[in-house]
Amino acid sequence: xxxxxxxxxxxxxxxxxxxxxxxxxxxxxxxxxxxxxxxxxxxxxxxxxxxxxxxxxxxxxxxxxxxxxxxxxxxxxxxxxxxxxxxxxxxxxxxxxxxxxxxxxxxxxxxxxxx
Amino acid sequence: xxxxxxxxxxxxxxxxxxxxxxxxxxxxxxxxxxxxxxxxxxxxxxxxxxxxxxxxxxxxxxxxxxxxxxxxxxxxxxxxxxxxxxxxxxxxxxxxxxxxxxxxxxxxxxxx
Numbered sequence: 630x631x632x633x634x635x636x637x638x639x640x641x642x643x644x645x646x647x648x649x650x651x652x653x654x655x656x657x658x659x660x661x662x663x664x665x666x667x668x669x670x671x672x673x674x675x676x677x678x679x680x681x682x683x684x685x686x687x688x689x690x691x692x693x694x695x696x697x698x699x700x701x702x703x704x705x706x707x708x709x710x711x712x713x714x715x716x717x718x719x720x721x722x723x724x725x726x727x728x729x730x731x732x733x734x735x736x737x738x739x740x741x742x743x744x
Numbered sequence: 745x746x747x748x749x750x751x752x753x754x755x756x757x758x759x760x761x762x763x764x765x766x767x768x769x770x771x772x773x774x775x776x777x778x779x780x781x782x783x784x785x786x787x788x789x790x791x792x793x794x795x796x797x798x799x800x801x802x803x804x805x806x807x808x809x810x811x812x813x814x815x816x817x818x819x820x821x822x823x824x825x826x827x828x829x830x831x832x833x834x835x836x837x838x839x840x841x842x843x844x845x846x847x848x849x850x851x852x853x854x855x856x
Contacts, residue, residue, distance in 0.1 A: 735788035
């Protein structure tokens with residue numbers, strides 16, 4: 630089985646722009662979660678989608694949004710970029726056959742740099 | 745609110761040494777605890793998942809334990825190799841949502 634894939638792998642944007650990141654989960658996985666990783670804050674949960682519905686959301690401003698499509702692929706959007714949004718954005722998927730106790734599998738991440 | 749702590753932040757050992765990485769958490773109502781490995785600039789690789797009903801899990805040279813009552817988990821690495829050099833993160837699942845709460849990680853360096 631192919632793993633979790635994320636595109637693009639690297640992005641450079643300027644302040645005020647918006648960006649869309651994409652995540653394709655492992656085939657058969659129905660849940661997709663997004664995390665932000667920075668040197669100072671570590672890994673922080675952004676949100677999770679299951680069956681095209683947002684199940685849970687972390688403590689991030691409304692500039693961060695996401696969605697999930699019927700094929701379980703997910704996109705994350707950040708509007709009005711700020712310098713502090715520079716980070717590695719990681720996507721994780723799981724099957725949900727055993728609910729929240731399933732292992733989460735992470736993709737390679739998208740490295741976003743905001744200038 | 746669950747908080748996960750990993751101390752020390754960095755560790756350097758000679759090749760062949762057996763070592764233990766520690767992880768502590770504040771909320772014992774934990775569903776499961778997962779250990780990950782992260783190589784520089786890369787994503788996370790899942791190493792072991794321990795359910796709340798389990799005490800330990802093993803995979804090759806790795807053994808992870810979970811003690812909910814003391815709020816601790818350990819990752820034991822036997823006969824360490826330079827290829828084990830990476831950052832090791834633990835993360836706990838608490839509550840009826842899918843959010844993982846991560847520690848800051850331990851950066852391990854295994855010297856040849």
